[in-house]
Each structure stands twice: as structure tokens, then as C-alpha cells.
Amino acid sequence: MAKSIDVSDVNIYYGDFLAVQGVNMTVRAGAVTAFIGPSGCGKSTFLRSLNRMHEVIPGARVEGKIVVDGQDLYEPGVDPVAVRRQVGMVFQRPNPFPTMSIYDNVLAGLKLNAGKLKKNAADEVVEKSLRGANLWNEVKDRLNKPGMGLSGGQQQRLCIARAIAVEPQILLMDEPCSALDPISTSAIEDLIHELKNDYTIVIVTHNMQQAARVSDDTGFFNLKATGEPGHLVEFNPTKKMFANPDDPATEAYISGRFG
């Protein structure tokens, strides 16, 4: 069910402001692709354009082609709601639904798609998704407690369980560990390794070690200059990127020397 993403000539706007310019890349199926780059370079913006979440902001729009499974996501007539059911997303800060129990949080997306589920089918999905997110053993005795009662790392894994419960083709993660402690971060990174067997994963991270640890491919975004749009500087296998990057700017960023 993992699918590749072909991105060609994508420009992303906030109103009249061009935020990201001319991105071309191919995200491989069943691999982990990481985006790195300084704050404000448009990597999160680009990530959000992959499941049409970018346009939720008033005035925001995307030009160019993003093709998943032979279908351009931005073709007229494509419903963004349908896109988001295929391309799941995990956010920077854990955001379980505060009024729902752990159980209902996992099923939230599925209920939208399938309506009422039979009790035992629902139980099965909840267990499978929570096991998939490495959370089952910690919460199996309190599934009916609110999701907000969990620790930050557990909440984030709950959000991952919620995203994979609808069995998307692609999973986007926007700095999923930046609000977590190192132990929770390590748990999520282990999880990413397991998840890539079933999903194409795209992750934005500020942590270079994390990109090096979890990803197969890495894209480096940067601003050409202050006030200029962000762009994709280099896109290569992670091993090459961190050992022998093509672009001197990439090397400067990775080794901690900017500009």
C-alpha cells in the first residue's frame, strides 16, 4: 500500500507571497524521506502541500504537480478530503482530540470513512493500530480514559496510531519529536523504522542526527537569501548527503557552518 510521490515544478504561495519555489523530487515508496533546513525555509509548508493541508490557510495555494499513484493531487476535481484520507499526517505537537477517549481517538478517522463499525471489528482496529504505534502495552488497560491524560510521547504515538488506523498510503510527519524528551523521541524513531515496511514516510526534522538515523533519502531546503522564496537545494540518499553532499551549501549546513 506504500506509494511513491512525484513532485514537479511545485510553487507554494501564501496569498501573493511565494514561499517555496520550483521543487522537483521523487519520494520513494516504502522509504523514509527526511527534509532538513533552517527555520522558515519552507520545508513544513512543502510537507503540508503533500496532503493539501496547506490550502487550509486562507489565501494559500499550490502550483505544479504532485503525483501519487498516477493521480495528480492538484488536478481540478480532486477532493482534498479524499487526498487526506490517503495521505495521513502527524503534527509537531501531539494533538489527540481532548474530549475523546484513547479508544475513540484511534477510531476517529475510521468513523469518518466507514461510519459505524461493529464492536469487535472496531476493537481489532484499535488493538492493531495501537500495537503498530508501540503503545498497546502501555494503554491496553485504560482505553476508555481520555487521550489527554497520556504523557507527551504517548500522546504523539496515539496520534500516529490514529493516523495509521485509516491505513493511508503515505504518512507525513512534521517535526514529530520536537516537543518530546529523548526517550520518547527514541521510541518514535524505532517506530518509524517499523512503519516504513508498510508506509511511505516523509518527515520534517530540525535534528540532523535524527535525519541521519531514520531516513533513507534526505532533502535540504534553504532560502536563497532573506526575503527570497525557499527552494530545494539538494535531494540525495541520506548516506551520500551526510558523507559527501553535492552542494557546498548542504555541507555547510550539515557541518554547522551557515551561509
Place this chain on the structure above:
Amino acid sequence: MTAPTTEAEDAPAASWASVRGGAGDRIFSGAALLAGLSILAALAGVFIFLAIKGVTGFTKPAEVYGPHAESFVGYVVPLLVGTFTASIIALIIAVPLAFGIALVISHYAPRWIAAPVAYVIDLLAAVPSVVYGLWGAFYLAKKLVPMHQWLHDHLGPIPVIGHLFGEPSPAGRTLLTAGIVLAIMILPIITAITREVFSRTPRLHEEAALALGATRWEMVRMTVFPYARSGMVSAVMLGLGRALGETMAVTMVLSVGFDLSWNVLATSSPTSIAANIALKYKERSADLLNVLVATGLVLFLLTFLVNFLARWIVGRSERRMAR
């Protein structure tokens, strides 16, 4: 820690003690406490006044309550029915409309439409209630006569709820009309409050729902309503409070009768407690004044009860989730 709480034996060295804000904080917290207590004091004052002045109103000789009633219960029950029927009609009409308008303003309409609509709705609150009364009595009532007839024809034959839609009034100055006028009057306050709480829904929760493939309406149901529930109840309670206490509009619109009737289309209906006080105040005898205050006391207590009940219902589901 803002200030040492007690005069400790060894006070902290000067540099560790609170340097600034100590006095300011105390003044502010004192002022806030005073404001809070003054509300309680005002409520208690109202209650004590009503109780002292009204207590004798419960047990007057039969002729004081006449000519249409013989006891306090017989006097107040039709008024209570009138009060609550008109208010409930107002809520049934205004609440869905207000929630809908608030949702459009906060989540659906583009900003260039939302801002003027919000402004116009707020303006409705600035219209004096006498104006609503005049409009309701001399314009709206006549226009609603065909609707009364239609309701009677179509809903009248249905068992049980048919009682509400009995023989319609030819003038249209009915409880239903009064309820509709009240609905327009309470619309702005309910809209303004719900709009505010809807728009405070954390972006994070909304995006969580959208990213799962929720449509906008599904997103609203999953995140906006649960988040705003307590505020929505507050808004309805404030609207209900205004409807229960509204005097002028009901006084002017309704043609007053004294018989207890469930027919909201009737030619004459029992008026509301507040309107009744306004109507009778001028022809008062000392005895009747006590009775009027007693009816005010009943309304006061019932409003309290309704409010607590609503809070308790909301609080119960929230406490369940907080465990």
C-alpha cells in the same frame, strides 16, 4: 512565590524577597475578590428583598388574587406557563439560528462577509425592546396570522402536540408571536458568545481532524462543538435569562388572558411574570404588590434552578472526561 506567606522567624535575605509587584498584586487580587463577592452580595440582596417583601404575598386572602384566581398557586401557575412557553419558543427558534450564524461567521464565510454580518447581528442587541414590542404588535402579528392558520391546520390534528396548536387567533397577538419577537431579541447575545468560543477552537485540533480526512462539517463536529460546549450552554442560558425577564416586548405583543392554556395560537394567553408585573404595577394595592414580588421571587428561583441544572449537565460530561 510572590511574597512570603508568613512572618517567618528567619526572613529571606533581601535579594530573595519579593522585590516588585507585592503591593500591586495584593491590590489587584483584593479588587478581583471584591468584584466577585459584590456579585454574590448583589444576588443575595435581591433574594433577601424579594423574600422579605414577597413572603406575605403567598398567603393573602382570596380576593387579592382575584378575579381570576383564588390562591397564589392559581395566580402564578398560568403566568409561569406563559413565561416559559414564550421563552422556550424563543429558544427553539433562536438557538439553532444563532449557532448557525456563529458557525458561518467563525468557520465558513470569507472574512469580508463575516465581519459585517457579525456587526449587524450585534446591532440587533442595541435596538430597545419597546421598538421590538411596537414592531411585533403592530406589524409582525398581522403578518403571522396565515402562519398561525397553517400551523393549526397541519399540526393541530396530531395527538398530544396538537394541543399546542389549537384554535388560532385572528389578530396574531399570541404566545407564538411573542416567542418569535423574543427569539430575535435574544439572537445577538447567543450569536456573539458562541461566535467567540467557536473561533477560539485550537487550530491544532482542527488540523488534526482535517488531516484525518474530515470534511469541514465533520471537523466542526469533532473539534469545534466539543471544545465550545460549555460556552454554548452559557450563551443559551444568557439568552434564556433575557427571554424570561423580558417585559416590554411581551407586554405589548401579547393580548393577555388568564386561563391556563397550552394553545400557543390562542386569542388570549396568560402573560409572562415580568410583563404581568409591569401591567399591574400601576393599579397596585399594597397587597397586590406583595403578590407581584412573590411572583418575581418564584421566577428568580426557577431561573436559578434552570441555570444550575444546565451547568450540572455540562459539568457531568466534562468531569467524566477529566478522570
